[in-house]
Amino acid sequence: MRDHASGTEATISMTETSSPATRRTYSPADLEQMNVNLSGGDPYGGLCGLDQSFIWRPFKSSINHHTHPLEQADSNKETTRMTTEQQPIPAIMDLVTGQWRSQVLQAGVALGIYDALSASQSSAATAVAAQIGVDEALLYRLMRASAGIGLLVEEEGARFRLSGTGQFLSADHPQTLRDMVLLNIGPELYAAWAHLPALIRDGEHDGFRREFGHIVFDHAREHPAFAEVVQGAMTCLSTMEAEAVRATLDRRHAAQELFCDVGGGHGYLLAALLRDRPQAKGIVFELPEVAVAGDAGITAKAGLVGRISRQGGDMFEAVPEADIYLMKHVLHDWNDDECRQILRVIRKSVREGGRLLIVEWVVPGPNEPHFATLVDIHMLCASSGRERTRAEFEAIGADSGWHVTNVWDVPQTPLAIVEFDPV
């Protein structure tokens, strides 16, 4: 969305800076110039301490306070008006061309354009083509379109540099969204989405399985490059969410000693939570291949070596004993029966006085637009799972030895934390 893209850029106050090239290492001054604010110091070496407050601004409505998502998605009055019933044709065309814009974005990232360019100095399209080994004339057209949607800046003589927004697409940006793009609008999930009408017609989930014959996580096991992108995308998500989740939990559960993040990916969330809990330790519980692949240096950068360990296994079979279990965007990968199985396994291992915290996009009541309802369709295409209402969480919990004690909105995000106590 053109207006959306420029709106986002304005929202995060990125300017087309004339800063010196800062592509490999970032000083605090560089980060400030890139609008990466290190709130309260940066105990995580430019990782977990990043300010995440701006990231979810497009989806700031909570499960209790809603505005129309297209209004949320852009505070620009012009676009908001365009998406109303008074201008149905532009509104529909905006949705039609949304897919073109996201594919221009994806192609640029996949080809390495954003890693070949700098924000401070423009490069000729011909030079970039030679560097990344692609057709000059066609690359120019892709770069021109990328500039048109606000990701690059075109200068005289077919030269380009990164826009403020485009900087977030280079692999070495401290808050890179590269893998988020490569996973969510890359060829695998694009193919899964193509099955959507047939899935609904047939009453079946999981376009990914239809396309590839197995689920995402099995595909990742067989395709290491895809696995890297999956885990990288999860870490992108956590860089957007962990700080807000940490702030929401604040001192809650501070007395608890042992945390276990089930399906915790690289462990970014756990690192953020242990920051306020010097007595606590944590286990990232993951599929064996993900556990051995490591944590991309997150534990070391957070200064938590010795306090966070990684353990491989299958959450459908057994999880380590702990006081507090976390599951962020894990249950949404699975259907209700599968969720009950996971919850029963955790119930068996939870220590006396322990809890379970589910971090998800909780679906609000009927006719209340929310980001969760869109991700819900993504999950339908990509998995057997779904996003759930509070009542649906209560129901799967009740069948599995848990009851919901609290649901907290995570401010500035579309997330909520559902707290379960064992019964």
Ligand SMILES: C[S@@+](CC[C@H](N)C(=O)[O-])C[C@H]1O[C@@H](n2cnc3c(N)ncnc32)[C@H](O)[C@@H]1O
């Ligand atoms: C959608 S990702 C969420 C990752 C992370 N919690 C986050 O929010 O970024 C789901 C995670 O569950 C893990 N997973 C899938 N099946 C699992 C299993 N049977 N046992 C343990 N972890 C599993 C995947 O490897 C993946 O990292």
